[in-house]
Amino acid sequence: MTFFEHLAAREFPVTWWIRRPDQIDYIAEPDLFHDLFGHVPLLMNPVFADYMQAYGAGGVRASTFGNEPLANLTRLYWYTVEFGLIDTPQGLRIYGAGILSSKGESIHCLESLAPNRIGFDVKRVMQTRYRIDSFQKTYFVIDGFEQLFKATVDPDFGPIYYAMKGAEPVPAASVLEADRVFHRGTGEGWVAGGDV
Ligand SMILES: [Fe+2]
Structure with missing residues (x-):
C-alpha cells in the first residue's frame, strides 16, 4: 500500500544496498543497481512517469477490492515495469x-527462441502467472508508452x-489463440503475427 501511495505521488522509493560481484546476474531482492540503473532513467520519460503515477493510484483503489485485484496489478507491474519489451x-x-x-536476461529476452513474445493486452497480462526463479517464459511487447x-x-x-473474477490464471509459458505472437523475421528482428 505504501508503495502504491509513493507512485501515486510521483515518488519512486530506491533501496540503499548493492549486490556482490557473484550476484551480478540475479538477485532475489532489488538492490541499488536495479532501482537506480533499471528504473530511474525511464521515469524521465513523461508518458511513462504518468503511467507509474496512474498505476500507483490504481493500486490505492484496488486495495479496497481485496487480494485478487492486487494480484492482477502485481502481474501488470511485473510484465511491464520489470520485464517489458517495446516494439520500435x-x-x-x-x-x-x-x-x-x-x-x-538482456540477451536472452531479445535473442533466445525459447520465450514467447506476445503483444500487450492488459487483461491477458493481468491473468498471467510469472516466474521469479528463472528467466521469464513470456515477455509482453508494447507498441509505445502511450499504450x-x-x-x-x-x-x-x-x-x-x-x-476476471475467479478466472484461472494463465501459466507463464502458455500461448493463447487470441495472442499476437512475435516470430523471428527474415532479418535480425522479430515481427508480430499477421505483419508482413
Ligand atoms: Fe524493480
Missing part, C-alpha cells in the same frame, strides 16, 4: 528494469476485475 522501428527493445539489471498509459488510466479497472 529499430526492432524490439528492453524497457523493463528487471531485464535491464541482468546481463543474461500503457491508456490501458491504465482509461479504465478504473473495476470492470476488468469483475470480468
Whole structure:
C-alpha cells in the first residue's frame, strides 16, 4: 500500500544496498543497481512517469477490492515495469528494469527462441502467472508508452476485475489463440503475427 501511495505521488522509493560481484546476474531482492540503473532513467520519460503515477493510484483503489485485484496489478507491474519489451522501428527493445539489471536476461529476452513474445493486452497480462526463479517464459511487447498509459488510466479497472473474477490464471509459458505472437523475421528482428 505504501508503495502504491509513493507512485501515486510521483515518488519512486530506491533501496540503499548493492549486490556482490557473484550476484551480478540475479538477485532475489532489488538492490541499488536495479532501482537506480533499471528504473530511474525511464521515469524521465513523461508518458511513462504518468503511467507509474496512474498505476500507483490504481493500486490505492484496488486495495479496497481485496487480494485478487492486487494480484492482477502485481502481474501488470511485473510484465511491464520489470520485464517489458517495446516494439520500435529499430526492432524490439528492453524497457523493463528487471531485464535491464541482468546481463543474461538482456540477451536472452531479445535473442533466445525459447520465450514467447506476445503483444500487450492488459487483461491477458493481468491473468498471467510469472516466474521469479528463472528467466521469464513470456515477455509482453508494447507498441509505445502511450499504450500503457491508456490501458491504465482509461479504465478504473473495476470492470476488468469483475470480468476476471475467479478466472484461472494463465501459466507463464502458455500461448493463447487470441495472442499476437512475435516470430523471428527474415532479418535480425522479430515481427508480430499477421505483419508482413
Ligand atoms: Fe524493480
